Amino acid sequence: MTDTPPEAATPAWDKESVLALAERYRRWGQWGPGDELGALNFIDAKAVIRAASLVRHGRVISLAMPLDAAGPQKGAYGRNNPLHYMVQDGGDIALGAQEHLAGLRYTDDGVSMPLQCATHWDAFSHIFYEGRMYNGYGLAEVTSAGAARCGVERMSASLTGRGVLLDIARFRGVAALAPGESVSDVELASCAQAQGVTVGRGDIVLVRTGHLAAARLEGWGDYAGGDAPGLALSSAHFLCGREVAAVAGDTWGLEVRPNEIPDLFQPLHLVLLVNAGIPLGEMFDLELLAEDCAGDGVYEFFLSASPLPFTGAVGGPMNPIAVK
Amino acid sequence: MTDTPPEAATPAWDKESVLALAERYRRWGQWGPGDELGALNFIDAKAVIRAASLVRHGRVISLAMPLDAAGPQKGAYGRNNPLHYMVQDGGDIALGAQEHLAGLRYTDDGVSMPLQCATHWDAFSHIFYEGRMYNGYGLAEVTSAGAARCGVERMSASLTGRGVLLDIARFRGVAALAPGESVSDVELASCAQAQGVTVGRGDIVLVRTGHLAAARLEGWGDYAGGDAPGLALSSAHFLCGREVAAVAGDTWGLEVRPNEIPDLFQPLHLVLLVNAGIPLGEMFDLELLAEDCAGDGVYEFFLSASPLPFTGAVGGPMNPIAVK
């Protein structure tokens, strides 16, 4: 796997050229008409073995945001922060409410949450264009009963493999990219080169803008849905060309906001998720990992980011664990 | 790390001897008065490196039960199966409810669930005895606001390391142990020996009884709270003596039900979770892993079972990933 030179920067996008981009990287049918894994098919046994070989220091780093009421959600579009409630707690024990139990006392709890309120993967069933999701599956596959095709549970034994961090903020020498700043294919390649890391087939690419850390510091504001730095449409050349398995970032929607064209909402989702079959990860907390990578100069690692098997969910949470 | 001979079988237990057992393996203060990790401290960098070295074939196996309405919960003690609801779905798109978006269409969803309704870890804050949880923390640490000490989020960058499967059902040559059948320290040691695997410091031990597979086949019945096969009290000698980091199984409560003594509810929880600081994993689906291990005769693997960081939760779900 060689670190090929980036494609030339794309000129200003219009709807036609974005659709052509989507068409160019469409992988529908590549793994059969019933496929629900898309680019995750690139993570083969060899890739997993190689990933495990990257563990050298035994450091375990979680990339998950805390799941609690202090999260970034504001209720828009039905997305609240997780609501945690206790079913039994220390107070119940103190008040004698468990005297029916012999000796031991217990606590118990539950949660109500939107599945994409914090660190999560978008499943392919999350986005449609002209009535089609990845591999051409139609609207009828996602009813109130959930996703019959491409639910997040289909990926629950995947998304474990080689992770590569592209720390764009550090590459630029800034604390964080500003909302509206985009990351092109050229910059992804240059950053990888500067970091001395290759990106290739089956990799799970993590792109750090620093936006999450900045928002956490300053107060969430519109972090969960507002303007944000993120991937440019041209990043598709880098990601699809190298056959990565998945890509994730530290913003709410991965791609740059405002979008590069006004007449297609989240156009990179169209290219990557719907057409190229690449799962998108959002709201990854890459701060500790970035510090660690800057410390030893190693930007590759074993990554276990397999989502929880919520049957029929169109996306969902997990605790991505990087091991170096 | 040698595979030491098991202790002699313990005679019938009474409350006094169980409390003595708990006292014997108490580790409060061993890692300082503010420790919230307990035996997870045994998973050091070396253990993680060793764990990664076990990846030889690149096989990735999820040990998580599906999270959906078809799960084993019946509503007792406030534990329902996950309730999944769609916030936007294909029907909304079909009916034109997203015409305000340019081009792309999306689906979204949420879930309401008890945190211990399926595959999960018990956090130390889950069990108290005489007003104390692990390390002596008191009842006031777990209020309706959640656990201020030993919430599951404290373990979210741990529980990744070397996994060892002890397949008791296969060792006995049965499909599944029957409810009420217990697994002693002697049997754990014998099973490990027969499988050609050692168990030692920092390991995450998975004990398969076959009960989950049997219940799934026959209909859940009282799987989630009824009689079950499981660990005997004597298993503490094996688990604490070898300084394992954590232990998990394929039943709702890990230990044998009915309990070995009537006057202490879940007495092994008292010994392991409260005193020895060993997180307990419940409702792990070990079927695919067991088949794989039986196939190649290798019962050790890399295991990434780090729980999601639900702040202040007294236990919680994850997707345990075994890699061989």
Added chain:
Amino acid sequence: MTDTPPEAATPAWDKESVLALAERYRRWGQWGPGDELGALNFIDAKAVIRAASLVRHGRVISLAMPLDAAGPQKGAYGRNNPLHYMVQDGGDIALGAQEHLAGLRYTDDGVSMPLQCATHWDAFSHIFYEGRMYNGYGLAEVTSAGAARCGVERMSASLTGRGVLLDIARFRGVAALAPGESVSDVELASCAQAQGVTVGRGDIVLVRTGHLAAARLEGWGDYAGGDAPGLALSSAHFLCGREVAAVAGDTWGLEVRPNEIPDLFQPLHLVLLVNAGIPLGEMFDLELLAEDCAGDGVYEFFLSASPLPFTGAVGGPMNPIAVK
């Protein structure tokens, strides 16, 4: 308003005759193309005044089932019993978790529940036939965002008026009608006559089968969705002919189960709710009221059964209060 003689019993139904029945009583457009109240328009000021005049003894009787985990739901079709959770409780106070407050201490709580899990009204948006609900509104009016037309909140200042109890079980001299037993138009009229009560324009008719009381006694079983006694299709002649405003009963679905014809699910819903614009009330607890009415021989009363204004809900709970 006279108590007219019942129509002759209808012979066995087929799909064609049911559709003709629906057609016969269709009121679409009767109150304009934008109407969302249907037969509730029959409750005019005069009817309310008359209803209030029925209060003679000052007895207040609630017809609501308890909203708690002991209810009849079993989880089928996403319908659980209400899940009540405490946000702050006495235990928190006992443990000192509210020391930040000066002097006073408080408790707080929440609930998660299907809106039709207990005593409730079906809104018109609850049932469609060939893509149309009451007044011809289409499917696009009910998306994941709720009902834009005929949500239950539209009825929240109505459903207060004259109530009439038709105690069929007592009329038959049985504790409860058996599942599958139906109540015809003839029987409704005979019962009213025997009870000495008239039924007419704007009345809210409550039909008691005794099934709820029997199920509560014997254990819920399949009360919430199984076979049940209930209204026959012919009851439409009585209810529509007399221009009642609404009709409610003590079973999960008001009409007899199994349905009178196999090729139309809940056919009386088609006639009454979709076509005649008559809100249907289900799981009303009529036991105390029935005792009271039997005691004084008066089967009419003031009834305040206005639903809570859950915006866009397709049905919903309330506490129906009968005052005699």
Added chain:
Amino acid sequence: MTDTPPEAATPAWDKESVLALAERYRRWGQWGPGDELGALNFIDAKAVIRAASLVRHGRVISLAMPLDAAGPQKGAYGRNNPLHYMVQDGGDIALGAQEHLAGLRYTDDGVSMPLQCATHWDAFSHIFYEGRMYNGYGLAEVTSAGAARCGVERMSASLTGRGVLLDIARFRGVAALAPGESVSDVELASCAQAQGVTVGRGDIVLVRTGHLAAARLEGWGDYAGGDAPGLALSSAHFLCGREVAAVAGDTWGLEVRPNEIPDLFQPLHLVLLVNAGIPLGEMFDLELLAEDCAGDGVYEFFLSASPLPFTGAVGGPMNPIAVK
């Protein structure tokens, strides 16, 4: 029942005098040691009959705020606005997801909500002082399982009776009282006199400040928990002296905020709810009713405001219906 002259205005309060006020109006034991109704005992049959006699025009007015995501809650103290979700909707029907049903199609939904997020009654179990709620019941009565004593379901066949509106904003000639402005016993009496209405035993008193309407117009801001106009401590003389059954208002907490003394949080709750056993109603929408009363000069009416029987809830919603 005569309209007695108000007591002289109370001078500045301190903790001692507030506790003396609470002591003065304490009714613990007045209706026996097991009483859970408090001042609701004042609503006797005669009061209900009298209330019904007030219905003259047949006008039905709902006093409930809409229950939806646009409500005033901001998530503080675990209080969100209601989360409504569809279980089946028009989109499912459009996509053919109900083809298993014969002919009819249905929609269904659920809600998750704090019980006091909108129009509601505080149950006696909602507030404690020095470990005691109304009638002396202790903390152990309210655990994570809910309130064993004085849950809101105890009042579900009460709170129907004579309602009296005291429209303070109109009395003062302002659109709305400003946050911090309080309403004294003297003003309540003067307002009643000006309106030509008496207040006496068993009445449910509704106090309008105009604050809800103002907040709805301007954007909720901190309506749900911030500074607000409301009842002064001295109002207890009026309310307890006249033996009202309950009192409600159009703000989040009924009493004036900031409180009149800093060292007792919500001191009027202590006097009325804890000691005098008077249920407090909050976030009543009194606008339509106020217009109606101003229109005909009649400020008394039949009121059916019985809460839904959420078992063990410490407060809860209802749809208060005023009938004139």
